[in-house]
Amino acid sequence: MSEHTQPPRTDHTPHPPRLMLEGLRPLARRLLRRRYDVLVHGAEHVPTSGPVILAANHVGVIDGPLLAIFAPRPVHALTKIEMFRGRLGRFLHYSGQIPLDRFVYDPGAVRQGLRVLRDGGAVGIFPEGHRGAGELERFHRGAAYFALVTGAPVVPVILIGTREPGGHTGSLPRKGARIELVFGPPFTLEQTAWPRRRGDVESASLQLRDRMLDDLREALVTTGRSLPGPLPPGEQEPDPSGGVTGTTT
Structure with missing residues (x-):
């Protein structure tokens, strides 16, 4: 039986567009490096083929584009549906990003992510669910769920410098700022057949969070950097x- 016919079925789910995602990455890297000092660490940890989940902390508005552009492989990132409006929305769609409604169960986004993984591609996800301090205080189940369904390894990604201390939710780093992407060794969860119990997904999520917290601490030490702290009040x-951890206020 094809992986696409296993629950949740993805045999009737189209793969997100790939042409712009693959074709524009070299140009986008050159343009971004003209503005920022972008350093990539640990790229060798990302498997060169086969399904992979890139799970990243979420600090600034440019985290998604940076992940899609500078990861060693093209990444279809789960992106909040609010971004899919107007010209930006059309660009995100044709560059292969996956719209996600974060406030309800979104079977369409789940199936699109699974379609990418079952086709041997890379999916990007931000387990915190929103921008913030990037310290993984809040952690959601999506990354672990994808890993349990597909058996794809999870590569932690720590983003540093994408928002400056005191920066607003939509602010960009100053010109010339150093931005670093630190890819950690893959973390593998055993593939689990349907039905997948909520408790199993929660336990796997907590394991993944512990691993990402270790990678976060190591990345900050090795780069000599720090995170920007929380967003300004009211933002x-x-x-x-x-989420599987405590809520924020």
């Missing part, structure tokens, strides 16, 4: 439900 984004 905290709404917190999606469904």
Whole structure:
């Protein structure tokens, strides 16, 4: 039986567009490096083929584009549906990003992510669910769920410098700022057949969070950097439900 016919079925789910995602990455890297000092560490940890989940902390507005552009492989990132409006929305769609409604169960986004993985591609996800301090205080189940369904390894990604201390939710780093992407060794969860119990997904999520916290601490030590701290008062984004750790206020 094809992986696409296993629950949740993805045999009737189209793969997100790939042409712009693959074709524009070299140009986008050159343009971004003209503005920022972008350093990539640990790229060798990303498997060169086969399904992979890139799970990243979420600090600034450019985290998604940076992940899609500078990861060793093209990445289809789960992106909040609010971004899919107007010209930006059309660009995100044709560059292969996956719209996600964070406040309800979104079977369409789940199936698109699974379609990418079952086709041997790379999916990007931000387990915190929104921008913030990037310290993984809030952690959601999506990355672990994808790993349990597909058996794909999870590569932790620590983003540093994408928002400056005191920076607003939509602010960009100053010109010339150093931005670092630190890829950690893959973390593998055993593939689990349907039905997958909520408790199993929660336990796997906590294991993944512990691993990412270790990688976060190591990345900050090895780079000599720090995270920017929380967003200014009143700018905290709404917190999606469904996390496996305590809520933020």
